[in-house]
Amino acid sequence: MKEFSIEELAQYNGENGKPVYISHNGKVYDVSGSKMWKTGTHMKRHRSGQDLTTDIQAAPHAPDLLERFAQIGVLKKEVAAADQRVPPALAALLKTFPFLRRHPHPMTVHFPIVFMFATTLFTLLYLATGDKSFDTTALHCLGAGVFFNGVAILTGLYTWWLNYMAKPLKPVRVKIPLTIAMLLTSIILFVWRLEVPNILDSLSGEGLLYILLVLSLSAMVTVIGWNGASMTFPVEKE
Known part of the structure; x- marks a missing residue:
């Protein structure tokens, strides 16, 4: 069975009609027949022609999925260059707990x-x-939203830096300013509500503005979530 070096594997990236190969645990697979790899990049994140052993550890599917594809070779045992962006302590932590590579943000973003x-x-x-009681519950939810907005922002920045190399992707350019706006709006509403407990007694003036800002929270979180x-x-285009 053919042995591939890292350099040789990199040539099979689906470009210019070349097949799409990836490696996992020393095995090289031909995934050219997969719709998820037809562009040479999987989920706009994982590039072909690379050893994806670490990435697949954090994937939502089991590595057994690769057994559906033909193994066409093995990867030569070489010492891969470490990601210079990742501090050694964090790299060791990710190796021990690979779910920390992808899952902190998806786990926390549902709360806000x-x-x-x-x-x-x-x-x-x-x-x-x-x-x-509905008014009281709304206030409690707003306070929790303020807290978890901060948590989701931190995990989101971490995930963006680690998995997307902090690239200015279009969704990120939309999410960041809207997330900041939503956090500031929720803080203002929470403090305002504490300072003026009966603000909703009147549906004009300040009361109306408060309601409109509350409605804007749902609009902003919808766009951010989308x-x-x-x-x-990502939707794969035909």
Whole structure:
């Protein structure tokens, strides 16, 4: 069976009609027949012609998926160059816990999404029913949203730096300013609500502005979530 060096493997990247090869645990696979690899890049993140052993450890699917494809060779045992961006301590941590490479942001981003929508929902329920418990719940959701917005921003920046080399991708250019705007809006609303507990007693003036800002939270988180999903689950164009 043919032995590939790292340099030789890099030539099979799907460009100019070349086949698409990847390596995992020393085995080289031909994935040219996969729709997910037809452009030479998988999920806009993983490039072909490379050893993806570390990447697949953090993938949402099992490595056994590769057994569907033909093994056409083995990778020569070479010492791969370490990613100079990653400090040794972090590299060791990622090797021990590979899920930390991809999953911190997907795990935490759902919280601000839920709490922003919940704030809008319970505010509207309070306006419709006059039940004070809905108003209280909306305030609690807003406070939780402020906290988890910060957490999601930190994990998002980490994931962007580690997995996307902090490239100015279009979804990122949309997400960053909107996320900052949503965080600032939620902080303003939370503080405002604490300072003026009865702000929703009047649906004009300040009360109306408060409601409009609450509604804007759902709009912003929808756009942010859509762009985030386009990075995690990109639509492959025919």
